[in-house]
Amino acid sequence: MPYQAQVRETGKVIDLRDGESLLDAATRQGVTAIHRGCRGGGCGVCKVRVLSGAYALGKCSVAVLPPDERGVGFVLSCKTFASTDLVVSTEAESQDR
Amino acid sequence: MRLGVVETRVMDLDESLKYYTEVVGLQVTGREGNRAYLKGWDEEDHHSVVLVESDRPGLNHMAFKVRFEEDLNRFEKAVAQYGIPVRRVTKGTRLAEGEAIEFTLPTGHSMQLYQDIEKVGNGLKLNPDPWPDNLKGMAPPNLDHLLLTGDDIKSVTEFMTRVLDFHISEQVVSVDGEQLIGTFLFRTNSPHDIAFIKGPDAKLHHFAFHLENWQDVLRAADLLTKNDITLDMGPTRHGITRGTTVYFFDPSGNRNEVFTGGYMPGADFTPITWTEDQLGKAIFYLERQLNDRFTTVLT
Numbered sequence: 001m002p003y004q005a006q007v008r009e010t011g012k013v014i015d016l017r018d019g020e021s022l023l024d025a026a027t028r029q030g031v032t033a034i035h036r037g038c039r040g041g042g043c044g045v046c047k048v049r050v051l052s053g054a055y056a057l058g059k060c061s062v063a064v065l066p067p068d069e070r071g072v073g074f075v076l077s078c079k080t081f082a083s084t085d086l087v088v089s090t091e092a093e094s095q096d097r
Numbered sequence: 098m099r100l101g102v103v104e105t106r107v108m109d110l111d112e113s114l115k116y117y118t119e120v121v122g123l124q125v126t127g128r129e130g131n132r133a134y135l136k137g138w139d140e141e142d143h144h145s146v147v148l149v150e151s152d153r154p155g156l157n158h159m160a161f162k163v164r165f166e167e168d169l170n171r172f173e174k175a176v177a178q179y180g181i182p183v184r185r186v187t188k189g190t191r192l193a194e195g196e197a198i199e200f201t202l203p204t205g206h207s208m209q210l211y212q213d214i215e216k217v218g219n220g221l222k223l224n225p226d227p228w229p230d231n232l233k234g235m236a237p238p239n240l241d242h243l244l245l246t247g248d249d250i251k252s253v254t255e256f257m258t259r260v261l262d263f264h265i266s267e268q269v270v271s272v273d274g275e276q277l278i279g280t281f282l283f284r285t286n287s288p289h290d291i292a293f294i295k296g297p298d299a300k301l302h303h304f305a306f307h308l309e310n311w312q313d314v315l316r317a318a319d320l321l322t323k324n325d326i327t328l329d330m331g332p333t334r335h336g337i338t339r340g341t342t343v344y345f346f347d348p349s350g351n352r353n354e355v356f357t358g359g360y361m362p363g364a365d366f367t368p369i370t371w372t373e374d375q376l377g378k379a380i381f382y383l384e385r386q387l388n389d390r391f392t393t394v395l396t
Contacts, residue, residue, distance in 0.1 A: 036390070039327040041108060042154040042350020043394040059108040061350070061396070063153040 005086040007033055008051060022048070022055075022077035022088070033090040039078045041065075046077040047094055053086035069094060098210065098261070100240060100290050101162035102144065103304045104191075106151035106396075107349040113148050116348050120324045121306065122234030126217060127192045134192055136217070137306065138229055139238030143193035143215040146240065154349035154396040156301035158207035159243055159291070160197060161261075161284070166212045172261065173198045179260045188213070203256055204247025205299030235317040237306030241356050242289045244303050246296030246395055253293050254280040263291070265368040267337045269379060272372050281337060283366075288338035288359040300395040303344060305354035311341045317355045318343045330391055335359075336382040337371065344391070351396045 005014045005022055010033060016025045023046045026034040037045025044064025050073040057070070058079035065076055074094055107113035114133055117123050126143050127134035131151075134144035142162070149157055163169060176183045176198070186197040186209060195213020202208055220229055247253055254277065257263040266288045269279035279294035294302065308314055311332075318332045321343070329352060331343035340359035347353055371379040377386040 037394040038329075038346040038350030038352070038396070040154070040346050040348050040350035042346075042396045045390070045394055059349075061108065061153040063155070 003053075003082040003085045005053075005082060005088055007031065008087055008089045009033065009091050016082050019081070022075075022080040022082065022086070024078070026077065034077050034088075037078070041076050041079040044076060047074060048077050048080075048088045048090050049073050049092035049094070050075055050080070051087045051089055053082060054084045055086060056081045056083060098161040098163045098168075099285050100159065100242060101142065101211065101214070102147060102160040102194075102209075103240060103243060104147040104149060104157040104159070105301070105304070105347075105351055106153060106155050106157055107148050107347065107351070108151065108154060109348065110148060110150040112348045116324075116326070117146065117148065118233065120234045120320055120326055121353065122232060122236035129192050132191065137237045137239040138232060139219050139221070140240070141216050141219050143217050147191065154347075154351045156206065156243075156245070156304075156396075158199070158209055159304075160209035160211055161290075162214070163210050163212050169196070169198050169210060169212060172210050175260050176200050179256060181256070186211075202247070203249050203252040204245060204293060206245050206247070235306070235308065235313070235320055235355055237308055237355060239307050241305040241307040241354075242287065242291060243301070243305065244289075244292045244294060246294055246300045246302055247298045248295070250277045250280060250293050250295055254282070257282050257291070264362070264364055264366060266362050266366060267369040267371065267379075269294070269337075269371045269373060269376060272374050274372075278373055278376075283362055286361045286363065288340065288362060296392075296395065301351060302395055303352035303354050305342075305356045308355045308357045310357055314341050314343055314355055314357055321345050329394070330381065330388070333384060334382040336375075336379040337369075346394075349396070350394070352394065 003016045035045045037043040041060040060076045123135035133148045135146045183200045188195045193215035197209045197211035199209045263282040267281040281289040281292040327346040329344035338359040
């Protein structure tokens with residue numbers, strides 16, 4: 001079932017297709033607040049914080065997404081696959097962005 | 098010496114192997130534990146790329162192959178005399194590799210020199226055809242160069258040129274000429290075997306494979322789309338080196354390039370200088386501007 005992700009700062013709603021990462025959906029819909037980097041979970045450029053909702057996170061570099069950040073909802077959007085609707089923040093303070 | 102091996106970290110070895118063999122088109126020559134060993138079709142040594150499974154991408158080390166075994170002693174002394182600690186890597190640390198020396202560059206990157214490595218050959222030494230059968234993907238004949246980032250470009254360039262006898266093909270300087278922002282270095286007849294550009298220490302910008310011509314670069318770019326591989330930039334031409342190129346990312350976010358063309362410098366080559374305000378044209382000659390991704394995405 002397709003879900004939606006809302007960007008808190010802009011209110012913009014991103015439609016998520018089945019099996020589509022948050023980043024790919026954002027790119028497809030011209031949402032530039034989420035930046036595209038390597039698209040492989042390696043560089044950290046697409047990092048956002050999920051404020052609400054459930055998701056699966058694929059393999060991400062611990063160098064750019066350490067465990068303590070994962071614990072409070074930070075994700076790399078290229079490896080984030082929603083399993084409910086999401087609210088995300090593109091301006092949450094991270095140690096490494 | 099020449100660039101012989103790049104050992105890079107990947108986050109999923111099986112997924113990465115699929116990409117490096119089927120899309121890039123390297124050949125697997127060995128697998129042991131969490132490491133896989135690969136080579137381009139025209140390379141004679143056992144491997145030029147080592148993939149190591151890890152929880153983060155990036156470069157473990159790069160290794161340059163010296164001509165004679167005794168060169169290791171000579172460089173071991175020279176590097177130590179320069180004030181950089183050197184250690185010996187024992188034979189058999191990695192599959193097919195003999196003894197090596199290892200040291201850390203002023204930019205924080207681990208560099209090795211070696212001479213001894215098992216030769217598996219390219220099968221093209223007696224009355225050969227120009228290329229073998231069963232090539233896959235982009236099918237680069239060989240590894241070409243790598244670009245690393247670091248804070249102190251002046252120091253690393255001084256070390257590479259004075260101690261390891263690299264030559265500068267091109268340099269990027271601040272407009273006032275005071276600051277060194279990047280250097281492109283060669284030890285063979287390539288416009289760059291290794292390059293350094295200002296940025297965070299110990300990071301990998303990219304490593305590149307050689308292709309024969311511009312048409313092959315275009316075909317490589319086609320393969321990126323066909324296989325949904327993330328494109329970074331290109332196909333385009335570099336001002337620096339005059340080569341043609343396309344950049345893309347491996348499944349863990351390490352940047353790869355396929356590169357062809359450029360001039361053939363000798364040891365007496367007069368370096369080319371670019372000023373920082375022309376960096377867009379220097380890097381991407383056709384677009385004449387850099388994008389944020391190219392300068393900030395590092396592993």
